Amino acid sequence: MRNSLRPVRALMVVLFALLVATSMVSGENARAAEKVYRMKIQSLYPRGDLSMETLKIFSDAAAKYSDGRLKIKIFAEPEIVPGDQLFVATKQGVVDMLQGMGGMWGGMVPVGYVEFNLPLAFRISEASTFKEKARVIRDFYMNNGFMDILREEYAKQDMYLLDIHTYGPVPFVLSTKKMTTCEDLNGMKIKADGGNMAYHSGVGMQAVQISPSETYMALKLGTVDAAEWDVSAVTGMKWHEVAPYWVQGMECDHAIGHILVSMKKWDRLPDDVKAAMHKAAEDYWVATVDAYEKEIAAVEKLVEEGKVKVSVLDQECQDKYADVAHNMWDEMAQQDEASSKAISMIKKWRNVR
Template sequence: MKRREFLKASVAGAAGTAVAAPALAQSMPTIKWRMTSSFPKSLDTLFGAGLMMAKQVAEMTDNKFQIEVFAAGELVPGLQAFDTAANGTVEMSHSVAYYYVGKDPTFALFSCVPFGLNARMQNSWWYQGGGDQLGNEFFKKYGVIAHPCGNTGTQMGGWFRKEIKTLADLRGLKMRIGGIAGQVMAKLGVVPQQLAGSDIYPSLEKGTIDAAEWVGPYDDEKLGFQKVAPFYYYPGFWEGGPMIHVFTNLEKWNSLPKTYQAILANASANANTYMAARYDQQNPEALKRLVANGTLLRPFSVEIMEAAHKATKELWDEISAKNATFKKTFDAMHAYRGNEYLWWQVAEFTFDNFQIRSRRG
């Protein structure tokens, strides 16, 4: 072969190699799914984690696997999100398991329960302590598989129209709080109210309810609760670390290539980290603004905390006596929490406590 012909052939061969698509990309099917969220677009961190997950799935598959995300109310109301994935109306939902305790109180344990796990412990239990096996064994009965996709961290105790100093101040108080947390508060004399997020502000403003819990400073400030209820209590002992999941219809999940399954699981885990980090960044500044503008920040008294803790233990005994699945799951979670706090009291708590005291000094 002459030198000039050899060079032409070499360049042509190299160019052909450069433009050829990788074998993996060639084998990737084009898939378009829908995911309905339990959250409105205005709650940009809660809703945003679902958007982030979908965006990463698309990017990691060269846009071959696309997930269109719908806000609460666009396809179905927010509290029906889980059911739409379970029955296959849509392929996925982004929601909180404790919304569905009416089906079975065991749902709450995989998100959060009063005096349960904080956010890091919830992640640790799910990823390392067997929580995922227990969770997906349970969720399989409803036709879905779950992957963590967010955590708000410990939430606030809510907004109150009047100051709450003692247990007596809670009796007869109408509070927007639902699920298992509402059952605990009912034992303290509170009258729980189930209200959608959009109904909380007008109900507080009109005095239809006396108090309401939501999330934390960043989201609460957006909804304007500080304008109609001056007292802001902490901590939200019923939500120490609420885990949010994407629930995928099990048949649809099983139909995915293994590569897509891995991509979806990893994108969800990334969004899980994102949400917690984002709230940790947003909440301090929002809290400073709220207090600067007149919000009266108050801790729940030791009397209230201890009474709530006692009521919670009573409720666990009552549910466990009737629900073997709840008991099995709760016992596993409770044992894990005990081990975790053995470690936290040695290192995490002492470090944080010193840092907080030093900052005040």
């Protein structure tokens, strides 16, 4: 009798062990599903910047799509670290992610100079509206391998490139005088930054660096004749009050920024939380397109009121800017292999030889 019970007892032991193991796995899965992931994002820009303020949509969407398991707290520059330290601080885990633009850290990731505001690269002549142009650019990034190049380069710096967003047209140039030809531009002083200093200098202007906070007075006093920024030069900093001419013809329709996540933090997230963050970042893209479209509409209303005056460069001057831009592309392609691939991809896309 005892011998006949041994198989039954053995089966019961096995079943009990399986029940315990299943309970433990279920418990771990339940705890993982209940875990709240708290993360910090800092913008490269201060409070009041449109892209920084719009980050609330990203944070709210992340909480929504993760059923409250992903909570992202937003900080502006320099609330955790100064902007020039933000990339390294994110790598080191001082902050979990950043919102900014590739040109700021191009010294560490050279293709960042290609990614952000490469002169005329994102001037979309085949589309007519602000949103249509944005859609063409996003399709290029996401569906032609361009994003793959960028992600690979940022991964070398232990960063995950989550998604992109827009800053609207850049350079957004305001001038104290009407300018329609390159002869008008010749010798004029323009406040410019980064690669755009060479861009404007290439058509005869004198590019100088001045902080945005000092630019209004520099324009008013005649220290400079023109200045570039994004649309907030009008809607935020009111430069048009002293420089009412909106000079057009050399700008990208959209300058593209990004959100980068510390790779160590990204790798620790479960797949469903990663998916929620990706979806939230797409919402942020849409939100920035909407926000900057409204800002452009506000400037166009000022044009109707006569407070801002449109000054379009003639075709000869636009062609001269294009020659300078394409020479800059070729120079930038020499930075490294990734930059060369990215420039080749852009040339094919924009039909430039």
